[in-house]
Amino acid sequence: GQNIDQPTEMTATEGAIVQINCTYQTSGFNGLFWYQQHAGEAPTFLSYNVLDGLEEKGRFSSFLSRSKGYSYLLLKELQMKDSASYLCAVTEGLLKAAGNKLTFGGGTRVLVKP
Amino acid sequence: EAQVTQNPRYLITVTGKKLTVTCSQNMNHEYMSWYRQDPGLGLRQIYYSMNVEVTDKGDVPEGYKVSRKEKRNFPLILESPSPNQTSLYFCASSFLGQAGNEQFFGPGTRLTVL
Numbered sequence: 001g002q003n004i005d006q007p008t009e010m011t012a013t014e015g016a017i018v019q020i021n022c023t024y025q026t027s028g029f030n031g032l033f034w035y036q037q038h039a040g041e042a043p044t045f046l047s048y049n050v051l052d053g054l055e056e057k058g059r060f061s062s063f064l065s066r067s068k069g070y071s072y073l074l075l076k077e078l079q080m081k082d083s084a085s086y087l088c089a090v091t092e093g094l095l096k097a098a099g100n101k102l103t104f105g106g107g108t109r110v111l112v113k114p
Numbered sequence: 115e116a117q118v119t120q121n122p123r124y125l126i127t128v129t130g131k132k133l134t135v136t137c138s139q140n141m142n143h144e145y146m147s148w149y150r151q152d153p154g155l156g157l158r159q160i161y162y163s164m165n166v167e168v169t170d171k172g173d174v175p176e177g178y179k180v181s182r183k184e185k186r187n188f189p190l191i192l193e194s195p196s197p198n199q200t201s202l203y204f205c206a207s208s209f210l211g212q213a214g215n216e217q218f219f220g221p222g223t224r225l226t227v228l
Binding site for chain 2: 031033040041042043044045048050087089100101103104105107
């Protein structure tokens, strides 16, 4: 089984930087996803990390440390439209289908203020 | 346009009245999955399918059924809905095999069982 923890809510100012942490405990780690979800809408893919280190994609970056069971999502130059929930999800296992199974944390709601 | 569609988007029903939520994808994905999303609990997997006629239970399958007669469709069936199945439901799909395959989510179905 898996246990995935992330803060419930964070508030930041437009133009600032926010870091959303995610810790996980898993029996067979196979990668970590970050998804963005605006209220009432579908989650959309942001990033995938399977190796240690930082992956940068525009204003968003994601970091992974497998030895620590830790990831973070960094949002730079915050914009009002970044107000959303950010979902950390882990895949585990060696079976084909298991590689597609996502186990989600509870999500972090980010509120960007002017 | 590549997409996952769900119908209906909103449904209010009564306890015990059988219902079906449809899900369809046009990306030729092998893997399809149903999730429910509840406040504080995040997204939890109900059922998944690796291909036509291949389905299996996720983490919270009780009270649900699925079928996969065609590759593009993966309906969710509630034979006798109960109030604890009031939730926001998402269908998702992806290619099978690699752990990093992005899952594409449908727009969601908000179900209320009275």
